[in-house]
Amino acid sequence: MVKGVVGEETRFQSVEDRLTKSSSPAEVGLLIGKFSSALDRVFLFDLIPTPPNDSAEPASSIIQPDKKLASKSKSQTQPDSSSLFIDKDWVSEHARQVSRMLVGGIKVVGVYVWVNDNAFKNSTLMLCQTVKGVAEAAPVSDVNWDERLLLQICYGPRRWNCRNCSLSSNITSSSLRPCDFKMGKVLSSFQTFRCMHNFNLRLPILRDGSSKFQTLSDVLHHAISLHAKELADAKALIDGKLVLDNEPCSLDGVHEVELLIPFLNNGSIEAYSQRDVSGILSFGGAICSFAYLNSKEPISQAVTDIKGDIITSLQSRLDIICDETDVDSGNHHDVGKQVNEDDVSVEKPVSQLVLHLLRKECSLPFPRRVFAPWLAGTYACDYLQPSETVEVLKDHCMELLSMKAPTDISTILEPEKEVISFRTKSFWDVAVPSYSEIHLREDKMKLDGRGESSSDKLMKPGYISVVAAGLILLLSVLVGFVLFARKG
Known part of the structure; x- marks a missing residue:
């Protein structure tokens, strides 16, 4: 309470x-x-x-x-x-x-x-x-x-x-x-924190709909939830100094925040073979975030607010795309043709595209975040599609926030130069570790019921390398023995 x-x-x-x-x-x-x-x-x-x-x-x-009830009795109040x-x-x-x-x-x-x-x-x-x-x-x-x-x-x-x-x-x-x-x-005691956060997520697109996340909307919601888990464990630098939990912040001005995500600290990553994967979903870009902290709050609260704002911003952009395509199903952003198994094009909203049925690469830019000055140095934000201008921001500020539209365009911040987007790629255009290829061959041979003979083993690259190394070593020993004998 x-x-x-x-x-x-x-x-x-x-x-x-x-x-x-x-x-x-x-x-x-x-x-x-x-x-x-x-x-x-x-x-x-x-x-x-x-x-x-x-x-x-x-x-x-x-x-x-009701007037009848009100005039029922003049004497009674x-x-x-x-x-x-x-x-x-x-x-x-x-x-x-x-x-x-x-x-x-x-x-x-x-x-x-x-x-x-x-x-x-x-x-x-x-x-x-x-x-x-x-x-x-x-x-x-x-x-x-x-x-x-x-x-x-x-x-x-x-x-x-x-x-x-x-x-x-x-x-x-x-x-x-x-x-x-x-x-x-209240506003005069607030301190400002700013963060430019770059991220890049790569998720497999599984064949035959074996994943529970099939539509574009579900896959991107899943990607955002994965990134939220990554951010939860991230450490933060504020003005170049590592943040401690209960440390107060007494300096004025805008404080720069940098999030440090632990390397390979995502427990949701799984290994897949080539026969399970039909493509790769790449989802990344740059996000600008602001947060405001009361002078009596610990500085760690600003980090928490920044992390929450990044995830909320990603979710808001995805919701905007889904809302617009649901209202106008004819606006498909160049990826609105769903290719079914019979190669028949069927028009679908972007949010309902089933990724594993796509036969070609596709991409979709997310709305970019822009900021307008609001109250006593704080900012409000809005999201603009690639074709929209800051005039949309002005209209939204007046209509939704009941504030005066900024007259000076230079006061509107547009820090997100790298557009956030998702892109699907064919699996064969992505570098796959040789470890997966070896296991794919082994799995295929097991499914075919074939074993390996000794001659097959000798023809494998690993065995050829061992034999070549042995011959080179033997030749080196012989050359050394001959030189030693001549010298004697």
Whole structure:
């Protein structure tokens, strides 16, 4: 359970001023912040309103009570039975898209509502369901935190109320518990960490669908999970110094992080013979990652946030590709023709390509990550397809993050020069160790039921080398003996 919540006072006061001047009786949006497991606190630094849905309807509204019940008795005072309606699915979708634009350690940590006390009390169940939907759409997977925050900005009377909302399967009114909330300077205490991470994964494409990962989407999800395991054991250098677990970071400026992955520390690597493998999937590129650390947190937390951000970034890019191809199955990025066993081309979405049925090499670039200045030196990010420009980033910043679009193009960072991509290659174009070839021959001979004669053994390269070495040695001894005899 979170012991305390600290909100960035400059941002929260500006949001309160905006809501006070507005005539809207209700508003719902996302809480953006950082959960610190070391301090058991949440640092909030922005409140992002959920935009109107595709039908231009607001994400929240006040439902008034039935007029017949309200006028049933004029002499008897009726309690205010107005309630809050929230488009839960739309708020969850907003959270899913916003979570892709956040960098290391920064998460969607809950929901805020601008509503009076009576409507809030009459809508507890809907509010808890909304918080749970947001948590499922934008999970915080790298920390053990089974709660999210619900922040009420009350205008009758004016005050801020913060509550912990349990994510248990059974949601009741008791799922909300009060939480200590105060305002302070959050962003000014953050330190910035930056990492350029290069990776290259090579996975076999097995024949006849013998692998449980057959479609492109499944294979790449598996590749990302393998890389997550590699990163879990990686050591880190920050500004050239090895990171210790509880070491604080007191220096200002941008700190450069370098991840050191142990050599051949992947227990999932298996040996395959040529008859089992039809090709190789190469998946690699360069990822730029940012993370922000509170001055009271240990420096190891920045490394954890960087590692989590790298995996989340890869997953987000893959999800974008899958989302786009599911919406528009005609966009196949030059690899959308699935070749079946009868060599008949069948149009399929990229995410559903079965790799072991492909008969030619194919490749697919991933969206590149770009960064826009956000709050007090922090960055938000977005992912652009090769054909897209930074104008897309501007639109997303205004629509999803409710921020002003950057007017100076030079402030937008595009550090990922090497495009992340996957590429399939024929097995015969890849260098295969001779060890596999020898075992393939031995396996083939066993399957054919043939043994080896002594003459066959003498014809093998290993035996020829031994005989040649013996003859050279014997000749050397004879020459030496002749020279020694002449000298005597």
